[in-house]
Amino acid sequence: xxxVILKAGKERRLIAGHPWIYAGEIDKITGxxxxxxxxxxxxxxxxxxxxxxxxxxxxxxxxxxxxxxEELDEAFFRGRVEAALAYRRSLGCGDAYRVVFSESDQLPGxxxxxxxxxxxxxxxxxxxxxxxxWVIRIIKDLLxxxxxxxxxxxxxxxxxxxxxxxxxxxxxxxxxxxVVCAGLRLELDLxxxxxxxxxxxxxxxxxxxxxxxxxxxxxDCFSYHGGFALAAxxxxxxxxxxxxxxxxxxxxxxxxxxxxDAVGKIEFNCANAFDILKKYDKEKRQFDMxxxxxxxxxxxxxxxDDATRGYKEINLRALKMLPPGGVLATFxxxxxxxxxxxxxxxxxxxxxxxxxxxxxxxxxxxxxxxxLPAIPETEYLRGLLVQVL
Ligand code: SAH
Numbered sequence: 001x002x003x004v005i006l007k008a009g010k011e012r013r014l015i016a017g018h019p020w021i022y023a024g025e026i027d028k029i030t031g032x033x034x035x036x037x038x039x040x041x042x043x044x045x046x047x048x049x050x051x052x053x054x055x056x057x058x059x060x061x062x063x064x065x066x067x068x069x070e071e072l073d074e075a076f077f078r079g080r081v082e083a084a085l086a087y088r089r090s091l092g093c094g095d096a097y098r099v100v101f102s103e104s105d106q107l108p109g110x111x112x113x114x115x116x117x118x119x120x121x122x123x124x125x126x127x128x129x130x131x132x133x134w135v136i137r138i139i140k141d142l143l144x145x146x147x148x149x150x151x152x153x154x155x156x157x158x159x160x161x162x163x164x165x166x167x168x169x170x171x172x173x174x175x176x177x178x179v180v181c182a183g184l185r186l187e188l189d190l191x192x193x194x195x196x197x198x199x200x201x202x203x204x205x206x207x208x209x210x211x212x213x214x215x216x217x218x219x220d221c222f223s224y225h226g227g228f229a230l231a232a233x234x235x236x237x238x239x240x241x242x243x244x245x246x247x248x249x250x251x252x253x254x255x256x257x258x259x260x261d262a263v264g265k266i267e268f269n270c271a272n273a274f275d276i277l278k279k280y281d282k283e284k285r286q287f288d289m290x291x292x293x294x295x296x297x298x299x300x301x302x303x304x305d306d307a308t309r310g311y312k313e314i315n316l317r318a319l320k321m322l323p324p325g326g327v328l329a330t331f332x333x334x335x336x337x338x339x340x341x342x343x344x345x346x347x348x349x350x351x352x353x354x355x356x357x358x359x360x361x362x363x364x365x366x367x368x369x370x371x372l373p374a375i376p377e378t379e380y381l382r383g384l385l386v387q388v389l
Pocket of ligand 1: 194198199202221222223224225226227228243244245246249271272273274293294295
């Protein structure tokens with residue numbers, strides 16, 4: 001078996017459970033091996049640290065799949081997907097859920113989401129790209145979908161030397177499905193909507209918002225298909241406004257309102273949430289609940305300061321609109337905005353707004369998106385549910 005030999009001392013992260021080997025940590029690569037192939041991982045003292053898939057074009061040159069010595073063949077991949085599925089079934093995941101979440105299921109580079117009788121997958125690395133026929137066969141056997149869609153249209157594929165790819169790879173579908181997620185009926189276009197179709201990671205948090213929504217005037221900013229707005233309406237909010245910049249997302253949200261008997265309860269506003277928050281702040285508008293779920297403001301460590309200013313601005317404006325007893329559900333989906341920083345931003349915003357808050361609940365990604373403490377990158381969705389005192 002070809003091997004990747006690490007420089008002295010570079011095995012520590014692997015031993016701690018983090019499965020990536022960066023280009024700069026490699027002393028040499030032995031044997032005749034192509035990018036995408038399987039390699040043994042050895043340290044400078046020739047100790048074995050498992051097996052992974054190689055891609056010299058990527059800064060993350062090896063991703064480890066096992067700490068053992070088993071062959072990374074189709075049976076191995078099938079076993080990993082079976083284990084991932086067994087865990088989701090134990091959670092009682094319904095119609096729409098994440099079956100495989102990359103490193104969190106010891107399958108780096110592979111995402112599989114089920115949406116009713118259709119399945120969507122993403123191949124994020126060359127190692128997975130090279131094994132797509134296995135992935136498709138395994139999905140067919142274990143999930144028996146009507147159709148399988150590939151949504152590898154993500155820019156990070158370029159870091160692996162890959163082009164983006166998207167399309168129906170098995171069965172027939174126009175991409176349209178209707179599913180139930182967190183008790184909400186949702187119509188999705190799995191070929192055109194953002195991500196693999198929906199933000200499944202928020203599904204547990206809709207329930208928390210719904211539980212507090214009764215009788216409140218709710219503002220849902222960055223609302224995409226209206227997940228939080230719908231949850232609030234179904235939870236008995238007195239009225240809801242959903243702000244979202246993407247026209248297709250707003251159309252979908254309107255359709256979802258029909259499917260959930262929420263027409264007339266939700267006002268849809270296709271606009272820039274920054275502008276709306278500024279405007280409502282100036283007009284001294286009041287709400288009893290605000291949800292802030294913006295896209296990631298930073299994908300790199302270098303931009304954390306800019307991102308911090310962005311989060312501060314929206315949280316400050318939202319807090320100013322809330323009377324005592326008002327609730328803010330605020331999220332960050334940037335892995336680089338750690339808990340301590342996110343809390344500090346909120347405290348800072350609360351101080352400037354003269355709105356002291358208490359923490360009702362800490363929120364995170366749904367349990368079908370497991371977090372591995374040894375792999376900080378697997379924890380990215382952070383939410384604080386707070387109430388103005
Ligand atoms: N809350 C949503 C997910 C939000 S994802 C849910 O539960 O499904 C972030 C959303 O913000 C995306 O739909 C994106 O189109 C939208 N967005 C990005 N920039 C925006 C802006 N400046 N104003 C309003 N919406 C924006």
